[in-house]
Amino acid sequence: MITRMSSLFLRTLREDPADAEVPSHRLLVRAGYVRRAAPGGYSWLPLGLRVLRNIERVVREEMDAIGAQEIQFPALLPKEPYEATGRWSEYGDTLFRLKDRKGADYLLGPTHEELFTLTVKGEYSSYKDYPVMLYQVQTKYRDEARPRAGVLRGREFVMKDSYSFDLDDEGLEASYQKHRAAYIKIFDRLGLDYVIVAATSGAMGGSASEEFLAVAESGEDTYVRSTGSDFAANVEAVVTPVPPARPIEGLPEAQVHHTPDTPTIDTLVDFLNGAGLGREFTAADTLKNVLVKTRMPGQKEWTLLAVGVPGDREVDMKRLEASLEPAEVALLEEADFAANPFLVKGYIGPGALQANGVRYLVDPRIVPGTAWVTGADKADHHVVDLVCGRDFTPDGTVEAAEVREGDASPDGAGTLVAARGIEIGHIFQLGRKYADAFELDALGPDSKPVRITMGSYGIGVSRLVAAIAEQHHDELGLVWPRSVSPADVHLVVAGKDDSVFEGGERIAGELSRRGVSVLFDDRKASPGVKFADAELIGVPTIVVVGKGLANGVVEVKDRATGERSEIPVDAVVDHVTGLVHG
Amino acid sequence: MITRMSSLFLRTLREDPADAEVPSHRLLVRAGYVRRAAPGGYSWLPLGLRVLRNIERVVREEMDAIGAQEIQFPALLPKEPYEATGRWSEYGDTLFRLKDRKGADYLLGPTHEELFTLTVKGEYSSYKDYPVMLYQVQTKYRDEARPRAGVLRGREFVMKDSYSFDLDDEGLEASYQKHRAAYIKIFDRLGLDYVIVAATSGAMGGSASEEFLAVAESGEDTYVRSTGSDFAANVEAVVTPVPPARPIEGLPEAQVHHTPDTPTIDTLVDFLNGAGLGREFTAADTLKNVLVKTRMPGQKEWTLLAVGVPGDREVDMKRLEASLEPAEVALLEEADFAANPFLVKGYIGPGALQANGVRYLVDPRIVPGTAWVTGADKADHHVVDLVCGRDFTPDGTVEAAEVREGDASPDGAGTLVAARGIEIGHIFQLGRKYADAFELDALGPDSKPVRITMGSYGIGVSRLVAAIAEQHHDELGLVWPRSVSPADVHLVVAGKDDSVFEGGERIAGELSRRGVSVLFDDRKASPGVKFADAELIGVPTIVVVGKGLANGVVEVKDRATGERSEIPVDAVVDHVTGLVHG
The missing domain is CATH 3.90.960.10 (YbaK/aminoacyl-tRNA synthetase-associated domain)
Known part of the structure; x- marks a missing residue:
């Protein structure tokens, strides 16, 4: 596929947007990936939509690989199921509520536990039907008090939410571990540096809930990790080591x-x-x-x-x-x-x-x-x-006292240091809360009902665009990992001669036929403008067809390292195809 | 890809749902493609989501082919742009309105003319930027007074909406014709029987607006066509031929x-x-x-x-x-x-x-x-x-009198007959209404502003699932065209012997390796149940691995014609791959 910048709906900006505090927000706007359409609501322009879709594809592939099945619910939902679980009120101001023309109450779904539970109840009845894992990649709505940082925390965002339904605790643990492994694959494929942190207090059981945090200065989540072990946890989840009780006798009077x-x-x-x-x-x-x-x-x-x-x-x-x-x-x-x-x-x-x-x-x-x-x-x-x-x-x-760097790690090994991260995934053993609310039972082999136990697993898909950008940029612009880049190659024609344009066309055509997607800068703009845009947009490989063409060479530049090499024009298609397809 | 019915999240129903009036609704529910989640809101189960995604893919391919560029807007939108065009109130009860936690007014987008116009204004400024065509495939919301017939008329639905932006009327006409041609390709590829009807009164110009209607008894739109020409029009758009005025002199007194x-x-x-x-x-x-x-x-x-x-x-x-x-x-x-x-x-x-x-x-x-x-x-x-x-x-x-069969066709050739259809597409030369509202101008070559003229083009993507089902079913179930079928082949194991299951596994595996997607009925159910489900689900080719396997043959059945043929087991993969890949 060839995308021509001469007609691409893209205008890069030389200035940082006034409302952007974090690098991902600044660069995604400047490079023309997203535009603000509402408070906490962003439009995806062509290149941004491609990155989003690439991430969705990776997520789907790994979810399908563990046997999860994709379905899709409406976002506009009636109040009743959320009233049955108490979430209609528990969500407070974070829930977008509205009425239809008849005055009936609706909400915009913040997550879909209720619907998934009801749907499984509607289709399945026997223990033979279980286990099952279902997911959707869907637009979700939360009326955040402080939407911030572009698509990092929006009020309308894309989320992958999945749910597992099992007959017993061992089954839930297995479904949980499958998701955990899939999430590791997904975030590895997306080129993320992340930690997995315990996310609930010890009272709920150690592995019942974990968060995946992309390491980032701009993250809203503070977590701590141990200097002496693998321990990592959300600050909210750090359990204070309890010292032993001491004898009271002999202590002075108050x-x-x-x-x-x-x-x-x-x-x-x-x-x-x-x-x-x-x-x-x-x-x-x-x-x-x-x-x-x-x-x-x-x-x-x-x-x-x-x-x-x-x-x-x-x-x-x-x-x-x-x-x-x-x-x-x-x-x-x-x-x-x-x-x-x-x-x-x-x-x-x-x-x-x-x-x-x-x-x-x-x-x-x-x-x-x-x-x-x-x-x-x-x-x-x-x-x-x-x-x-x-x-x-x-x-x-109560766990209310601040956690400090230097505190002993709850697992007894080492002390705690603090860091910041962006929550990109959350896996959680829900247990029977929703199954109880809707009486989701399977008829067991002995014809007695078995209450189903559930897990809930989320990935912030649109947030990942920002999280990846936070980790993959430099002072010139974005530096996408191959797996999510809006194109495989950014091909720049640098020069005014027809021969240079023709050379660019020929290379673009050949690359495209080899299955390499090309962002082709065929504009009649100065090389300086084109190079700056290429650095800003952040496609991992930049090919420059310029005055070297007369001597039979083109330049191939690695966006991440800045390394440049001159490649004979006859070899460039093989060379670049090799870089792209590994 | 192999989809195993033993674990597929699918339960077919033997009974028609009580609330289903039209065949598509009845069959999509019975065959487990969709489930009602809210009034006018449907959940897409795994097979239904595949059909929806197949349709989306065809739509995207043809939109990309005419140079339209995909972007994506939020569905939750602030009031202001819709107030600027008057649509905040014009839409009446059909618009879902809500307030955020600060009391600011929002709506759920019914269509996105305002946002597209503002976005183009935000990026483009010179005549050299134009023309441009943009589209999105997006979830839309309309508070229909009478949601009906499943996904045929929902309150939350998937729509492809695109918009063209041109410098002059000739440009608009060209963009309009590109869309018209793309729509013809799309609906042809989807196997639809449809008519293109004039959709506005003559006062606005003949080709300014046309609707694509899928011919269907259950359609909500009545249209008329001429017995003597190509003329076809929405009843609302039929222009009454005006007889010549007559002399008044000599007429008797009142x-x-x-x-x-x-x-x-x-x-x-x-x-x-x-x-x-x-x-x-x-x-x-x-x-x-x-x-x-x-x-x-x-x-x-x-x-x-x-x-x-x-x-x-x-x-x-x-x-x-x-x-x-x-x-x-x-x-x-x-x-x-x-x-x-x-x-x-x-x-x-x-x-x-x-x-x-x-x-x-x-x-x-x-x-x-x-x-x-x-x-x-x-x-x-x-x-x-x-x-x-x-x-x-x-x-x-005023055009208010009923149109009747037998009326003279407005083009003077033949008389009118009536028929019913489902609106699946609408192409419309908007002109400068939105460009005027937002002052969308391009700076011309003479440095004078040129007001942009727009076209608006919609396809009811989720509705198409129902429209295709209306045209492609029989008394046993759905009969999907290949282009949208949830699988290429439905492979049924009919028998209890291990050898039959093994034979089925082998054929499924080989087909999958050849790029044929297989819905594999590997359940331990009776052949009768499996055959009934295969007819109901409606995959175009059904392969039955049964007792014939002992004699080296399997049965291949064409779902549409009912034709069966016995194929040697060694030849079946080639045979079926040929059917699927043409």
Whole structure:
């Protein structure tokens, strides 16, 4: 196939778009791959659509290879199934909702668990029908609060979502592993540098959920990995190692101290160390109690929640939210403090919380037998040697404290370092949540119903265009991996002579006949403009037909390395075909 | 490729679905191609998705062949561009509208003229950039009042829409003809029996708009064709031949008659013929005045409109609506008559209409010099010999009278006969409507702006699945043309012996290696069940590996003709490959 730039619907831009913060966004717009059509909505111009379709093709091939079957659901869906699972309200503002002409409620599908479950229930009834894996490559809609970075986080985007349906846990584990292996193949084929991170807290089981993150500075997801093992996890999924409980006997009594002018942990520690208590205190010896309010989806009323963390760490709201999901979490307002006068700001301690029935969850490090400096529920007063399990008993633990580089890895090997990534895939053992909601059963060999167990697996297909661009570019432009490039070769005619144009035409024609797709710059523009566009567009191999043609040579340039070689014109088609078809 | 029915996500149904009225809907559901997911929203199961994708491929190939370039817009679009063209309100209830989390207005795209125009304006500026043709294959949304017949008229559907952008009318005509030729190729390749009909009234120019209709009893579109020429047109587009005006001098004076008990045209004609007026009257001599009310999009107030047609014809509301587009048309209610006492029901004449300023449009046959029997604006009274151009002067003409079989063809050759069809394509010279709305200009060679002229071209891609099924089925099931069939061959193993299964496996494998896609019925089901499913599913060639295998033969059956032949097992792969690859 030959694509002529003289007629291609493409205009590259010399300037960065004003609203673009990250390299992929900047370059995809400048190189004419995408255009903004709406907040979080992008148009795919011809070259962009080709990259998107190339990625879709790789995804489909690997999904088909594990026996998943492609189907396609509508995006416009009735409310009822999503009400049955509670997601109609759980999704909150992120769900696009609308009414039809009769006033019936609809939504634009953010993911399709409900529809897949109902469809399998509609077709299958016997244990002999299972297992089955189904997928779709589909446009999805989420009303993101902050759509950003072009196609990296849109409100309308292409996603591959698949679902596995199995009779038992072993089957689910097998389907999960098939998807995991397929995802590894897909992301390898797409030339991505990525990590697989644990994505749920330990309470749900180690392998129940993993995310594939493309390593990128511009990524929204922070993850940590161990310096001493393979361990990698989303910050939200890091499980704090729990120290052993300590004996309580023999610990000193709790004592309230007057601690004037100690509004912060630092001033408190300084004060105590100057108070002649015969001990050295650090921030890690203090217990900071942070108040938030929570409510479950669909609820109107908020409930107070106190979170206790060691004073040397902040509360990480994203970790807290992930731990409390699906509950909503908000910070307290002045009115909340006014309504609860027992909350003495800056001096909140377990005593007042528990006396007033406030739910109190603490960091897992706060085990029985540990002694803390904390608020005494009275302005300018703190209590020292308040012992967990003796002087206060939390209602449970919560993963809310920030994770820091240098923390011990949860698997005991090495310490944690932080990095940023773009979520490109997520595999998740759903279990029976949706099967329960819709009573998806198979009739077993003994004629008794068996509740089906499901897995859910997603790939952000349109986001991958941006993720690949984040990893594959330089200061001149994009540098596509062969598997997704909008063309195999960018053929530039550099010169004004008819003979050069004719030479270009001949080479383009021969390459095309050999199954090489050619982006052919046959424009009457200056070589400088053409070279700049070629670097910007990022096809991996650039062939320049120019004044060397008179001497029987053309130039072949590797876009990634910048390496140039002069190739005899008679050999160039073989040479380039070899590069392309390996 | 081999698709095994033992694991295919497919369950055929023996019973017709209760809500299916037309054969395509019945069979696509029974054969497991589609499932209803919402009112007017269908899920594509694996075989259905393949047919859809095959059609998309044919459409893309022919669009690419004429130089159209594929791009893709979001479906979720901001209100503003559609407000600029007036379509935000013109579309009425058919547009799905919604708000995002910030309360901003959005719509789900019904067609994308606005976005294409704005995108070309964003990229192109010089006359040298033109012409350009762009297309997309995209999911579209229309809140149809009556979604029906499965994927034949859905509220979410796949459409190919393309747009041409030219500097002048000749360019537009050339782009239009390229699309027309491409559509002919597409529909021919899809094995469709179709007609191309004129789709707008003559006032807009003969070739400005044509529809491609697949001939089908179940079609919603009625069209007429001439018995004596190539003429074919949508009923809405039939232009009434206008008779010449006649001399007024010498015509008798208009006379009011007391015509008791003549509430209908028939009773009126009978009364007049018995009244001794010395003439024979027919219904065609009477002038029937029908009152409706109209309003433009966005207007709240209705305006009265009187439509005069010869009394032997009814007013065809679809023709009237098409003539008055984009105005809305409604019948009068009792309250309207009460508010306008000059309207004497059953006896409305031009006199009261014109005296009261009611706009009065008449059938084109009502030319100056024609004399009519019509209402005298007084109960039980009619006027005879009311002459157009002497006693009344209409405000204009309107195409509102029904078109009947036997009417003279507008081109003067032959008479009209009626038939029904499914609209599968529409090509339309838009002109400068959208270019004007968005000031889409090219800078000409003289540095003066040239307003671009556009064409709009649509194909109902998902509807085509149903249209093809309407034309290609029999009482046993679907009978796909090769170009769209979900597989090349349906290979049935009929028997229980391992040798038969092994034989089937071997043939399936060899066919697949030869590039033949095989739907392989490897289920442990009875031959009867398998044969019935093969007929229902409708793959064009059915190969049966059964007891003949012991004698070295397999059966090859042509699904369309029912013809069977016994082929030596050694020759069957060559034989079938020949059938498939021609």
